[in-house]
Amino acid sequence: MGSAISVQPLRVLIIDDDQALLRMLRLSMLSEGLEVATASDGFTGLEALARDNFDAIVLDLQMPNMDGRTFYRQMLAQGRRTPVLILSAYGAEAARRELRADAALPKPFDPDVLVETIRRIAEPAASS
């Protein structure tokens, strides 16, 4: 199983429009040895996805310009199957079921739980 000292660190894309939350997510993931890229809405998220490969995506639902649901559907439409963890203050689990996403965490959350969840959904993909 994975740990903070994988040879190839997990690459995570975080999509959230709240800058303070983005910084906190980034800090907690970096401190756990993950590689992190950030995007502040669905559009920039799709752009980032087109440029780089990621092992997992942390996705907020309510965002201006392009919300999380739209991003998710567009990503699937583009044929990408990157594992997605949904982060939301309201109805995270319901949205996971609706979108058939890999995991969901309600806000607020313990950053360690977040990192564990990311590893759980990302590693099958990363090791395959």
Place this chain on the structure above:
Amino acid sequence: MKIGGTPAQTNRQQENGSPPFAAKAAVTSAAEPVRTGDLPYRRLLEALGVAVYATDAAGRIVFFNDAAAELWGRRPELGKDEWCGSYRILHPDGTHMPHDQCPMAICLKENRAVRGMEAIAERPDGSHFWFMPFPTPIRDDAGRLVGAINVLIDVTDRKRAEVDAFRFAGIVESSDDAIVSKDVNGIIGSWNPAAERIFGYTADEVIGRSVRLIIPPDRQNEEDEVLRRIKIGERVDHFETLRRRKDGTDVPISLTVSPVKDETGCIIGASKIARDITVQKRAEEALHKSIAVKDEFLSLVSHELKTPIATILGNALVLLRRGDTLPAADKEQALRDVADEADKLQRIIENLLLLTRLDAGQELDTEPVRVPALVAQAIAGFQHRNVKRPISMLEEGGVPIALGQPAMLLLVIENMISNADKYSPSGAPIECVVRENSEGEIDVSVRDYGIGLDTAEAEELFTPFYRSPKARAKAKGMGLGLAVCKRLVEAQGGRIWACARPEGGCDFTFTLRRAEEDWE
């Protein structure tokens, strides 16, 4: 038909005042030879399907046919029962009519035919029937009254139909629903008072015209479909649609149209019942709206309150667990975010509390305030948190002292600046202008170069939890800030409004009353 006795009988009849013609035959046994020539008449009367009976001049019944017996529900005793063979007779109003005052009695006593009367007869079994009698005196050749003959026409069915029609008319008249009849071509035949109320046309204005008159142009095809279905005998049930009133406004209705058939089963038109469902529609809309608002409110509150908490909690845990391994700059940023997010939460909670506490119309205690100083203070506070946003203040001329509550005013200005910041592209300036307006009041405008607004939503912006479609696409928020501003400004005796500038961006302005001269 003239019925008279034969000369042979006449003498006897005159002696005892009895049967003009067939009495003898009727009371005599079959064995007794029938001597009179009126046998064919008697047979004729017996064979008739209508009730017929005859009396002598004294009113004793001397003949009745089977139809009469059936109608009465009894067989009167010939030569004994008087005036009428029915068990009891009632006036049309239901009061008792003695037999010796019945139409036949009048006929005999007054020696005249009685017409145009109606009465009710009761049978021994208690059942009733309505009838019209036609008692006619019978006179001999010398013109002397020898008896009378009466034909009873059972009008019970017609009477029932009349009563039903009367009741039905009452229902139609008093109905709250429009009840309209039309022919197979949609030409209106009747129009009740409720139809007048709902559609605004009087019966005189619409009878003889097509029902299409009240159908909006874009719904005319509905009438084609209704007529098609009516012609094949189908009914249209509780169809919700719109109809146009005389004044041009539309009214939502629930429509039921049923085919009307004549006695042969032929479809001759349709009856149409239209219920005004304006109130129901409004209630439904309000309910849907309130459910939507509640859902959105829960989602917004969760999001707006929990996201800052997520940041605070996450940063606190990371700093606690791995603080000593993090670079100093990251630690500082994390702590700053904790403080800012706590501040954001405090603001949201303050706004929520203010909104709940300040009922519309409530007044705040006011005192003389120097508005430019408050604006400067709000700008300084904002600038401290948002270093990158250019923000300035312009004081036009000498601004008089205003009446307000300083802490609440500061909150209003902060909310307005925060709103401008939220909807401005990064780097776009925010300008605060303070001046005396032409009414001598104090105006504070916060001018942005952001997304602007639609004139139609300028009012709605100040409704709690309202967020314009543009705003939703642009940034998060609860739609609380401006609502709070409005309550606070009005509670200080002022006004607040928003207007878009043609070149882009908005001006949000509020006005405060001026303090008395003594304070200047």
